[in-house]
Amino acid sequence: MTPYDFVSDIMSTPFDKPTIESRLSVRGAKWHRDASDIIPLWLADPDYPLCPEIKQALRDAVEEEFTVYGSDTEARDSMSAKIKRVNKIDVPASQIMLTQGVTPGMWLAARHATRPGDEVIVTDPMYYPFVSQTQIAQTHTVRWNLDIDDGYKFDIEQLKSLISSKTKLIFVCNPHNPAGRVMTKEELKGIADLAVDNGIYVYVDELWEDIRNDGRKHISLASLNPEIADITISGWGFSKMWGVPGLQAGYLAATNKVIFESLTKHAYGVLRGTNNMGKAMAPVICSDKLDYWRNDMNKYLGEVRDLVTKRLTEMGDITVPNLEGTYLLFPRFNYGLTSAELNKVIFEEGRVSLGTGITFGPKADNHMRILTATSKKIMNEALDRIESIIPTLEKMAK
Secondary structure (H helix, E strand, O other): OOOOOOOOOOOOOHHHOOOHHHHHOOOOHHHHOOOOOOEEEOOOOOOOOOOHHHHHHHHHHHHOOOOOOOOOHHHHHHHHHHHHHHOOOOOOHHHEEEEOOOHHHHHHHHHHHOOOOOEEEEEEOOOOHHHHHHHHOOOEEEEEEOOHHHOOOOOHHHHHHHOOOOEEEEEEEOOOOOOOOOOOHHHHHHHHHHHHHHOOEEEEEOOOOOOEOOOOOOOOHHHOOHHHHOOEEEEEEOHHHHOOHHHOOEEEEOOOHHHHHHHHHHHOOOOOOOOHHHHHHHHHHHOOOOHHHHHHHHHHHHHHHHHHHHHHHHHOOEEOOOOOEOOEEOOEEOOOOOHHHHHHHHHHOOOEEEEEHHHHOHHHOOEEEEEOOOOHHHHHHHHHHHHHOHHHHHHHHO
């Protein structure tokens, strides 16, 4: 019996079901920000249906009228068990904090680790809220460049050259948004060794931990050894794998009790955890009951990845990186155009909305970020439209 009890055809997969019409029929920022003839691949919000067990947990919470002030003890207990089982980090539930997604963890890490004028190392490209938090903290952003021609390798020697006496925090995103890299153990160890040797705090965003291609393994930075765990703050969330970004459910942990107490102090009166729907779905998500969904979604995402890579490579002068993790492809369009210029043509003539590369750092100004977490039908239509504007890009490049 198929686990997808809402799918009548046993050969079908829920990940292949979305159509443009079905997505336009439901509320949501991604499909309704622009005109209805635009295919939106700009926001990291999957087009897939909810996992049945998650939907049931949310139904049960509503039926129970769990809309009162509610304890997060059960949620944190399940998170502690998951972190030990999956991430190989032994952290008590008392040192886990529920957050509204992962971004508050970035802010808390900057508040704990830095003072105005300090330096924070951030990769370029990088998910833009990381840079925003360095600015809010009045610190200096030091950019660690990742190069598409080098496979977005995390060059540890380059990182070493960036460290100064003012470096107080390193921001890490693994799997990486938008480069799509799953960091190797050697790369993580290089970061850990430098951080420990220089007494630098690390905040690592592991939001995309479940989404990996080609059998790659995710390794949590804080699992490498007690020394790096002692100066690391780790953050996770539910939005990307499970398609619930509107519930703003995230969590962070620190094995160092003094650090966690500092984070709690900074959060007091400002952050209030997450909502009861997030708490209600946490135990089922953190269990191993949903492995079937995770495995099938990754299989389908791999197929879409291969489709997009093949078509983009064949349609024009586009450098397409190997998407190892996340469902965000970050190709370079080799036409001598800025990402703003690329976006204008793709949007106005192609009627497709992509993520503008410059948003993720100066080094990415000729890149575009493409969401791949949709059906093959929608993706092929979007790719047809992008292919149709390649002649325009070629003319602009002359």
